[in-house]
Amino acid sequence: MTPIERLFERLPELPTIPAIVQELIASLGRDDVDLASLIAKVREDQSLSARVLRLANSPYYAGRKSVGSIEDAVAMIGLNALRAIVIASGVAGAISKVEGISLPDFWKHSQLTARLASSLGKLAGLNKEFAYAAGLLHRIGQLLIQIVVPEIGNKVLAECRNLSVGELAALERLHLTFDHSQVSAELARKWFFPEEIVGALAFYTRPEQEGATPYAGIVNLAASIAFGIEKGQPDEVILSHINHRVVTQLGLEEVDWPEELAKMREAAGAGETLYA
Incomplete structure (x- = not known):
């Protein structure tokens, strides 16, 4: 096992x-x-x-x-x-309570990531619905880790303030030998999501790794941008933190990023509450 x-x-x-x-x-x-x-x-x-x-x-x-x-x-x-x-x-x-995690905040971030993934997916010529679903589920594995091993989950939460997506996953692997993206992928598989979404979840923290699909890169960018928007970071800081190799792989180098970020900030301001 x-x-x-x-x-x-x-x-x-x-x-x-x-x-x-x-x-x-x-x-x-x-x-x-x-x-x-x-x-x-x-x-x-x-x-x-x-x-x-x-x-x-x-x-x-x-x-x-x-x-x-x-x-x-x-x-x-x-x-x-x-x-x-x-x-x-x-x-x-599907998950009503998780000690140590604010579910309203968790789903607010997940929903914003989903919307941004959908927008980026459209720009990259990918299926917007697949991108949205992958963005929505990208961190759900973190909830399961927190439920099963809260002592490790709390340790990771305490240590991961302001870390990037990749650094958070690396910290989880240090303590658990796996990370939340792999758990998210397994739950999506059990829920019978399409393989494109399962694969995106499994690799979104390591979108340059062999086997990663374009959807993994989309979610990686969306999660990074969502984090920056929520922190109130200026455009230049957000753009300095995204994975530019993934931007190139997805053919998004010519995107008018200031214009797109303005739209993304507007989407964040009109966000809905998934959990109440």
Whole structure:
């Protein structure tokens, strides 16, 4: 049994997601979704419905127009955005409490990373939905580590203030022999996310390593930029911290970064609350 398998064996229970979320995960990248069936199933789950409507009414999605029903949400934001909201809501609801971690702050960062990954994915000519889902899940393994081995999780949290994504993962490997990205990938595999997303999660902390996919690079950039925006760093500091080899690999050298960062800061300011 591998160390990661032992970690999952020690979980009190495997986090679960609603059946409708599993269905939508299986449909990622496809447009042939039965909308009537989707709406009916979301409505059946009151907790999920409440989350979806709250997110659909956030400034990022709805602006000034109020969304009063799941049908309104579909009409307002479209299938792909609704699918993203339902998946995000289901994933965020899978873990209700983690000692030592503020879940509202955790999901705020994850949601911002997801939105930035979607934007970067579009610029790189990749599937935006895959990029969004990978960004959303990129740190969920940290929650499982904190649940199973809180003494190590707390030690890492105390030591990793202001560290980069790669340095945080290296610190975890020092204490555990594996890092949160590998745990995130294993949970995504158990939840039957597409292999493109599983691979992105497994390698996002080491996007230049052999076997890493372009989606790993997208998530690495998105997480780094999200961290800088949340810290209030100026553009030049954010850009000095991103992995420029990954920028080149993804063909993003010619991007107007000041313009894109302005859009990303706007997205951060219109962020919604996944966890409440």
